[in-house]
Amino acid sequence: MKATARAYTNIALIKYWGKRDEVLFLPMNSSLSITLDKFYTTTTVEFCSCLSTDVFVLNNKLANEQELANVTRVLDLIREISGKEYRGIVNSVNHVPTAAGFASSASGFAALTAAASKALGLELNSSELSRLARQGSGSACRSIHGGFVEWQKGENEDGSDSFAKQILSNHDWDLSILSVQLNYGAKVVSSREGMKRTRDSSPFYSGWLATIEQDIKTAKEAIQSRDFEKLGQIVETNAFKMHATTLGADPPFMYWNSATYDVIQEIQYLRSVGIQAYFTIDAGPNVKVLCDPKDEKDVYEQLIHMPVVQGIKLCHPGPGITYLSNSSRE
Amino acid sequence: MKATARAYTNIALIKYWGKRDEVLFLPMNSSLSITLDKFYTTTTVEFCSCLSTDVFVLNNKLANEQELANVTRVLDLIREISGKEYRGIVNSVNHVPTAAGFASSASGFAALTAAASKALGLELNSSELSRLARQGSGSACRSIHGGFVEWQKGENEDGSDSFAKQILSNHDWDLSILSVQLNYGAKVVSSREGMKRTRDSSPFYSGWLATIEQDIKTAKEAIQSRDFEKLGQIVETNAFKMHATTLGADPPFMYWNSATYDVIQEIQYLRSVGIQAYFTIDAGPNVKVLCDPKDEKDVYEQLIHMPVVQGIKLCHPGPGITYLSNSSRE
Numbered sequence: 001m002k003a004t005a006r007a008y009t010n011i012a013l014i015k016y017w018g019k020r021d022e023v024l025f026l027p028m029n030s031s032l033s034i035t036l037d038k039f040y041t042t043t044t045v046e047f048c049s050c051l052s053t054d055v056f057v058l059n060n061k062l063a064n065e066q067e068l069a070n071v072t073r074v075l076d077l078i079r080e081i082s083g084k085e086y087r088g089i090v091n092s093v094n095h096v097p098t099a100a101g102f103a104s105s106a107s108g109f110a111a112l113t114a115a116a117s118k119a120l121g122l123e124l125n126s127s128e129l130s131r132l133a134r135q136g137s138g139s140a141c142r143s144i145h146g147g148f149v150e151w152q153k154g155e156n157e158d159g160s161d162s163f164a165k166q167i168l169s170n171h172d173w174d175l176s177i178l179s180v181q182l183n184y185g186a187k188v189v190s191s192r193e194g195m196k197r198t199r200d201s202s203p204f205y206s207g208w209l210a211t212i213e214q215d216i217k218t219a220k221e222a223i224q225s226r227d228f229e230k231l232g233q234i235v236e237t238n239a240f241k242m243h244a245t246t247l248g249a250d251p252p253f254m255y256w257n258s259a260t261y262d263v264i265q266e267i268q269y270l271r272s273v274g275i276q277a278y279f280t281i282d283a284g285p286n287v288k289v290l291c292d293p294k295d296e297k298d299v300y301e302q303l304i305h306m307p308v309v310q311g312i313k314l315c316h317p318g319p320g321i322t323y324l325s326n327s328s329r330e
Numbered sequence: 331m332k333a334t335a336r337a338y339t340n341i342a343l344i345k346y347w348g349k350r351d352e353v354l355f356l357p358m359n360s361s362l363s364i365t366l367d368k369f370y371t372t373t374t375v376e377f378c379s380c381l382s383t384d385v386f387v388l389n390n391k392l393a394n395e396q397e398l399a400n401v402t403r404v405l406d407l408i409r410e411i412s413g414k415e416y417r418g419i420v421n422s423v424n425h426v427p428t429a430a431g432f433a434s435s436a437s438g439f440a441a442l443t444a445a446a447s448k449a450l451g452l453e454l455n456s457s458e459l460s461r462l463a464r465q466g467s468g469s470a471c472r473s474i475h476g477g478f479v480e481w482q483k484g485e486n487e488d489g490s491d492s493f494a495k496q497i498l499s500n501h502d503w504d505l506s507i508l509s510v511q512l513n514y515g516a517k518v519v520s521s522r523e524g525m526k527r528t529r530d531s532s533p534f535y536s537g538w539l540a541t542i543e544q545d546i547k548t549a550k551e552a553i554q555s556r557d558f559e560k561l562g563q564i565v566e567t568n569a570f571k572m573h574a575t576t577l578g579a580d581p582p583f584m585y586w587n588s589a590t591y592d593v594i595q596e597i598q599y600l601r602s603v604g605i606q607a608y609f610t611i612d613a614g615p616n617v618k619v620l621c622d623p624k625d626e627k628d629v630y631e632q633l634i635h636m637p638v639v640q641g642i643k644l645c646h647p648g649p650g651i652t653y654l655s656n657s658s659r660e
Binding site: 202203204205206207208210211236237240241243244245247248250251252256257258259260261262265 | 532533534535536537538540541566567570571573574575577578580581582586587588589590591592595
């Protein structure tokens with residue numbers, strides 16, 4: 001009754017922004033992502049008949065009550081499917097910068113879902129895993145898969161049709177994703193709070209929803225035809241729109257800071273000299289830059305020398321859930 | 331047949347953003363401004379029976395064809411009212427930084443309208459002047475008046491009810507407006523092009539229009555009750571919304587740059603330490619900061635030492651159209 005799984009973070013190319021159901025983590029809109037090959041969470045779950053409560057160790061420290069409650073909520077779903085009532089010990093190690101627009105909760109809940117269901121002997125397919133992971137953290141449903149992934153928002157009230165599907169494997173199109181870490185601290189508004197405030201109060205939210213299906217369609221066409229420029233343009237457009245919606249919220253807020261802007265301007269400069277690079281920004285100040293692998297060295301060199309840049313991690317499309325043998329962990 | 335008038339620029343507190351009629355300069359939404367006491371245009375118009383064409387001298391240089399055509403268009407309207415066909419010599423001097431979010435066209439067309447109509451002996455009231463100035467440049471209709479001014483968008487197709495009214499004189503409420511000039515060049519997208527692109531392509535434009543009347547109402551209440559904090563909040567909220575709409579345009583664009591952001595963050599910092607200062611931003615990177623006159627020295631000191639700040643001009647609410655005696659100009 002023990003299993004270990006690794007899941008990688010993903011960055012949204014077309015953003016998940018707003019829930020229609022806060023409990024089931026059902027999104028207002030479909031989204032599209034790339035799973036990355038560098039940032040991941042490794043989680044071991046061991047169920048045991050002798051435990052009276054779940055135990056959650058995160059990065060070698062006992063997790064706090066809220067973190068434990070989130071984990072227990074997902075374990076409960078898996079216990080319900082398996083019909084087994086055992087409590088579990090969850091040991092999770094994040095190799096992800098947290099709370100700055102890098103979705104550590106995505107890799108975390110994906111790895112937890114995979115490890116826990118395997119530990120209880122369930123043979124779930126990836127759609128079932130994705131649906132479960134979604135109930136830990138929305139974007140976790142995308143980290144079940146590698147490569148290019150679409151999370152279809154679904155229509156059903158119970159969320160049964162809201163899960164992610166792979167649209168292209170990580171082996172089928174190589175891109176460079178530069179994860180640019182800026183000299184600034186953690187974000188002020190969590191993505192959970194940010195999307196709620198935006199959905200409930202921004203006069204721009206309806207405009208966001210009205211254009212998202214077309215954005216998804218354009219991005220999928222670009223991916224299917226390996227059209228990098230088309231993909232880059234829609235990715236930037238979509239990121240701009242997501243961040244615009246926050247400026248209309250009550251009270252308004254923004255995830256960017258002046259360093260974010262500096263990097264945006266640098267990317268625009270790179271394009272003006274013929275290097276096709278495009279950015280996206282999640283719910284935090286840090287920037288991810290997409291480019292063709294042949295340009296990654298030039299883009300890296302250009303950005304790493306900016307005073308506002310603290311570091312750059314170079315990523316490529318990564319795999320989905322990977323199970324590690326328990327012996328290799330023990 | 332000669333007259334000289336001076337008009338001051340204004341800054342929009344609730345923004346004019348989008349035209350419903352490109353020829354008559356009719357706006358999609360009402361707007362609200364403060365006329366400033368520091369930036370102005372002085373214009374002398376002399377009509378003469380011996381001229382075969384209008385002549386336009388701008389800042390002691392002969393204006394280009396497009397500039398002349400814009401001036402002639404306004405002179406034609408005034409000639410039509412007066413029934414006189416004389417051509418005129420227009421001599422205009424701007425004391426305004428141009429094309430960086432400081433509306434030099436506002437003071438320019440207001441001064442032109444006033445000087446030209448006086449030179450032809452017309453006795454127009456301020457509403458009539460405002461309506462005419464609007465047809466030179468939309469926001470010019472607000473610079474006819476001093477102090478706090480509302481431009482009511484009107485409903486009529488011919489624009490007869492689209493002009494500005496004073497809502498509070500510059501003597502009735504003193505505010506400090508710090509016009510912060512940044513170390514950056516002119517804007518890339520003109521406000522004319524920017525508002526057109528936004529109106530035609532941004533999915534957020536309808537959200538902008540849906541909330542503008544409430545913004546105007548809130549700002550007017552704040553002005554009537556001299557509630558500075560309430561005014562500052564709605565001014566910032568409205569500026570955020572205007573700039574958010576541009577991020578949804580096709581292609582997206584933005585008037586801010588990283589220096590703009592630095593100043594925004596500094597203002598937020600000032601508020602966190604108890605100094606009530608608020609910003610607004612027009613169609614360019616520069617920032618205007620509103621504060622209580624008792625705080626203006628503190629705010630000035632805080633901002634002037636920022637590396638991105640090139641200079642600050644300290645303004646207060648200024649007067650409307652002023653006529654200068656010709657003898658003093660000759």
